[in-house]
Amino acid sequence: MESIYIGILGLGTVGSGVLNTLEKNRTIIEEDLGSPIRIKRALVKNVNGYGHLNIPSDLTITDDINDILDDPDISIVVEVMGGIHPAKEFILEALRRGKSVVSANKDLVSLHGPEIVKTAVENAADFMCEASVGGGIPILLPLQKSLKANQITEIVGIINGTTNYILTEMTEKNMSYRDALTNAQKLGFAEADPTADVGGFDAARKIAILSSIGFRANVTSDDVSVEGIEAIDSKDIQFAKEFGYVIKLLAVARQQPEGIAAAVYPAFVPQDHPLAAVRGAYNAVYIVGNAVDDIMFYGKGAGSYPTASAVLGDVLEIAAHLHHHTTGKNAWLKENNPAQFMDPNFVLSSYYFRLIVDNAPGVLSEISQCFAQDGVSIKTMWQRGNLEETAEIVMVVYPAGDTAIQNVRARLQNLNCVREIANVLRVLGESGNDER
Amino acid sequence: MESIYIGILGLGTVGSGVLNTLEKNRTIIEEDLGSPIRIKRALVKNVNGYGHLNIPSDLTITDDINDILDDPDISIVVEVMGGIHPAKEFILEALRRGKSVVSANKDLVSLHGPEIVKTAVENAADFMCEASVGGGIPILLPLQKSLKANQITEIVGIINGTTNYILTEMTEKNMSYRDALTNAQKLGFAEADPTADVGGFDAARKIAILSSIGFRANVTSDDVSVEGIEAIDSKDIQFAKEFGYVIKLLAVARQQPEGIAAAVYPAFVPQDHPLAAVRGAYNAVYIVGNAVDDIMFYGKGAGSYPTASAVLGDVLEIAAHLHHHTTGKNAWLKENNPAQFMDPNFVLSSYYFRLIVDNAPGVLSEISQCFAQDGVSIKTMWQRGNLEETAEIVMVVYPAGDTAIQNVRARLQNLNCVREIANVLRVLGESGNDER
Numbered sequence: 001m002e003s004i005y006i007g008i009l010g011l012g013t014v015g016s017g018v019l020n021t022l023e024k025n026r027t028i029i030e031e032d033l034g035s036p037i038r039i040k041r042a043l044v045k046n047v048n049g050y051g052h053l054n055i056p057s058d059l060t061i062t063d064d065i066n067d068i069l070d071d072p073d074i075s076i077v078v079e080v081m082g083g084i085h086p087a088k089e090f091i092l093e094a095l096r097r098g099k100s101v102v103s104a105n106k107d108l109v110s111l112h113g114p115e116i117v118k119t120a121v122e123n124a125a126d127f128m129c130e131a132s133v134g135g136g137i138p139i140l141l142p143l144q145k146s147l148k149a150n151q152i153t154e155i156v157g158i159i160n161g162t163t164n165y166i167l168t169e170m171t172e173k174n175m176s177y178r179d180a181l182t183n184a185q186k187l188g189f190a191e192a193d194p195t196a197d198v199g200g201f202d203a204a205r206k207i208a209i210l211s212s213i214g215f216r217a218n219v220t221s222d223d224v225s226v227e228g229i230e231a232i233d234s235k236d237i238q239f240a241k242e243f244g245y246v247i248k249l250l251a252v253a254r255q256q257p258e259g260i261a262a263a264v265y266p267a268f269v270p271q272d273h274p275l276a277a278v279r280g281a282y283n284a285v286y287i288v289g290n291a292v293d294d295i296m297f298y299g300k301g302a303g304s305y306p307t308a309s310a311v312l313g314d315v316l317e318i319a320a321h322l323h324h325h326t327t328g329k330n331a332w333l334k335e336n337n338p339a340q341f342m343d344p345n346f347v348l349s350s351y352y353f354r355l356i357v358d359n360a361p362g363v364l365s366e367i368s369q370c371f372a373q374d375g376v377s378i379k380t381m382w383q384r385g386n387l388e389e390t391a392e393i394v395m396v397v398y399p400a401g402d403t404a405i406q407n408v409r410a411r412l413q414n415l416n417c418v419r420e421i422a423n424v425l426r427v428l429g430e431s432g433n434d435e436r
Numbered sequence: 437m438e439s440i441y442i443g444i445l446g447l448g449t450v451g452s453g454v455l456n457t458l459e460k461n462r463t464i465i466e467e468d469l470g471s472p473i474r475i476k477r478a479l480v481k482n483v484n485g486y487g488h489l490n491i492p493s494d495l496t497i498t499d500d501i502n503d504i505l506d507d508p509d510i511s512i513v514v515e516v517m518g519g520i521h522p523a524k525e526f527i528l529e530a531l532r533r534g535k536s537v538v539s540a541n542k543d544l545v546s547l548h549g550p551e552i553v554k555t556a557v558e559n560a561a562d563f564m565c566e567a568s569v570g571g572g573i574p575i576l577l578p579l580q581k582s583l584k585a586n587q588i589t590e591i592v593g594i595i596n597g598t599t600n601y602i603l604t605e606m607t608e609k610n611m612s613y614r615d616a617l618t619n620a621q622k623l624g625f626a627e628a629d630p631t632a633d634v635g636g637f638d639a640a641r642k643i644a645i646l647s648s649i650g651f652r653a654n655v656t657s658d659d660v661s662v663e664g665i666e667a668i669d670s671k672d673i674q675f676a677k678e679f680g681y682v683i684k685l686l687a688v689a690r691q692q693p694e695g696i697a698a699a700v701y702p703a704f705v706p707q708d709h710p711l712a713a714v715r716g717a718y719n720a721v722y723i724v725g726n727a728v729d730d731i732m733f734y735g736k737g738a739g740s741y742p743t744a745s746a747v748l749g750d751v752l753e754i755a756a757h758l759h760h761h762t763t764g765k766n767a768w769l770k771e772n773n774p775a776q777f778m779d780p781n782f783v784l785s786s787y788y789f790r791l792i793v794d795n796a797p798g799v800l801s802e803i804s805q806c807f808a809q810d811g812v813s814i815k816t817m818w819q820r821g822n823l824e825e826t827a828e829i830v831m832v833v834y835p836a837g838d839t840a841i842q843n844v845r846a847r848l849q850n851l852n853c854v855r856e857i858a859n860v861l862r863v864l865g866e867s868g869n870d871e872r
Contacts, residue, residue, distance in 0.1 A: 138582030146574030149748030277713035299731030312585030
């Protein structure tokens with residue numbers, strides 16, 4: 001069969017991983033594929049900056065996208081440059097010329113996925129983006145193919161390695177949030193400006209992509225409500241432990257008859273839930289389907305070689321489609337299927353409250369009333385009584401809707417005896433559901 | 437596009453799950469596929485025995501395989517009857533007539549997979565068998581497609597739900613092996629004759645299939661060395677806990693330059709290894725590839741609906757191939773690629789020993805010598821000294837080869853002071869490797 005030629009946009013961490021992995025495993029890859037496969041051209045910013053890479057002699061480095069777009073040999077374009085512009089324009093133009101595209105770009109796919117897929121289908125080209133979620137973990141392909149006979153009802157992901165690393169350090173080494181973040185930055189797990197990670201925005205992009213494929217509807221990162229881990233205190237971590245939980249930043253998407261809800265938030269996860277065992281920079285995606293029940297995919301969510309594994313898995317799938325003349329028939333994302341979102345009040349959840357209150361008689365009664373007025377039942381409560389002026393009250397309440405919890409917070413805020421609502425966090429149920 | 441018609445062989449637990457899932461999720465399935473899909477005929481032993489099922493009016497039940505083989509409408513045959521004969525003959529004949537086949541039959545695939553795949557390819561038909569390993573967990577498709585760019589070096593599975601249920605009960609409820617087995621039988625998790633499960637033979641079949649796909653070579657269940665969980669004592673479970681491990685029945689396959697090794701055995705798994713968190717009847721497959729590093733797939737390893745999810749995933753993949761006229765081009769198993777097996781001595785492993793010895797001076801020195809003579813180093817040791825006649829010695833040794841451990845056992849056996857070698861078990865390393 002005919003040789004497959006690739007043009008790659010970017011030779012950074014992921015790009016060089018793709019190059020090296022293809023060289024290292026060429027023998028088995030070509031035997032499986034039944035044809036040679038080569039990276040013919042690479043787009044970079046500065047053609048002289050790549051002396052440190054082991055560039056094969058038959059790979060041409062260029063700083064002109066047209067060298068790749070105009071090359072009729074190149075049938076697959078791999079976009080690992082990142083960012084929205086000009087990645088989007090390059091991808092759309094490649095697709096318009098009938099070239100298939102593999103992208104690792106979560107920012108782009110979570111915002112413009114449907115438009116890209118539409119362009120791919122119109123031009124009988126493939127577009128695949130396994131590496132955009134969960135690094136090397138095979139998740140988008142199994143979600144789209146293996147689980148096709150299921151209605152997916154829940155997707156719960158630990159899909160940001162930076163925050164999971166920070167929370168794991170806080171949990172296992174009793175570190176403060178600040179120290180754990182500084183440590184992560186020193187080790188290269190967190191960026192100098194960590195907002196995208198610790199604020200939950202990176203996870204929001206990935207859950208948008210997972211939801212779009214799993215629920216067969218267009219969910220963008222703008223549709224995801226986002227809460228980060230900045231407010232998690234060592235005390236919350238300790239209380240979680242004592243109550244049999246571990247705190248994780250979860251990306252949660254649900255589909256019910258009422259519609260879809262997608263959110264990112266830190267939550268209490270029961271210690272015997274499979275997501276609780278996901279430590280450090282590892283990622284995992286937990287999925288519930290109406291036939292398969294609950295399954296989980298686990299692995300390294302980032303890194304040069306794991307991400308290259310996902311990129312090349314897509315490349316080889318497309319190469320097989322090219323050999324069989326079936327590109328353009330395998331779209332993962334629906335190009336035009338608007339999502340129906342549900343009222344947040346349909347999503348019931350158990351909650352954890354940590355309050356700093358006056359250490360005085362009658363306080364507990366006042367606080368209990370704040371909950372009772374909206375029918376929110378207290379499941380467990382714990383008060384550290386001592387001789388100081390203030391006391392700490394921790395409680396977990398039975399499942400309640402968003403409005404009820406907002407009302408309770410507002411009432412607590414207005415009580416003179418409540419000095420501070422230190423934290424309010426959701427509690428994931430044993431089943432992966434929020435408890436209800 | 438043309439309607440897809442299915443013939444199903446068997447309407448038992450899995451067959452009825454397939455039927456019900458297809459009915460329940462028909463709308464989204466047909467929308468994805470772009471055509472109607474129907475189960476047209478079902479082969480059963482007794483055509484009058486299915487009144488309890490909700491049989492659609494357009495499904496014909498028959499006890500004659502020729503009704504299905506001779507029906508030119510039927511392009512996909514789903515084999516969920518189990519057993520080697522006549523399932524093998526039915527599958528081969530369906531393939532010879534150009535019908536694609538989906539099978540959940542691990543016994544058959546682990547013994548005759550290559551012959552079946554050869555027949556499929558020769559007749560431009562597909563053969564898929566996702567449900568034969570790990571029930572509903574997507575594992576064979578991601579292993580074959582998503583991880584295609586990797587050399588797979590290790591596959592470690594908890595792929596028998598019965599034994600994992602028994603070991604979990606022993607661990608969490610301090611039950612004896614006998615009580616846990618009886619309990620599992622009462623609950624339907626273990627059969628009246630539990631040998632295939634507790635003896636490790638079921639797991640051997642599944643690891644043979646995983647190895648064949650992952651290592652691109654023919655590994656049959658006869659190539660897998662097998663050790664069951666019958667000899668696991670509550671004491672072993674307790675010592676494992678104290679040392680920070682949990683005992684699991686593992687199916688382990690490794691590929692090194694020296695060749696392939698595949699085995700099933702109970703082992704100590706570190707408590708912070710992701711496999712340690714796999715409880716009850718759940719299954720998981722942990723895979724190491726030379727690009728992706730370590731990943732894990734987790735879910736329900738059996739049951740009507742999870743297994744139906746896997747069967748229908750295969751059916752819908754083949755249906756897409758039928759629409760694109762590309763069946764016969766997607767063989768997972770290499771039809772003729774004999775595996776090269778390695779000398780068991782290349783597989784080093786850390787081991788746990790539990791010995792019952794005389795409570796007398798000099799005993800420890802004699803025992804230590806048995807290890808030292810083959811260069812096996814003792815890592816940790818624990819002796820319960822009391823006033824009784826015998827003492828219990830527990831130790832974990834540094835990685836050693838098979839022959840060295842056999843020699844040590846033989847020498848211990850010959851010592852007068854050793855009353856009993858109560859158990860010898862392998863220890864899985866933090867990385868998933870046996871410790872080395």
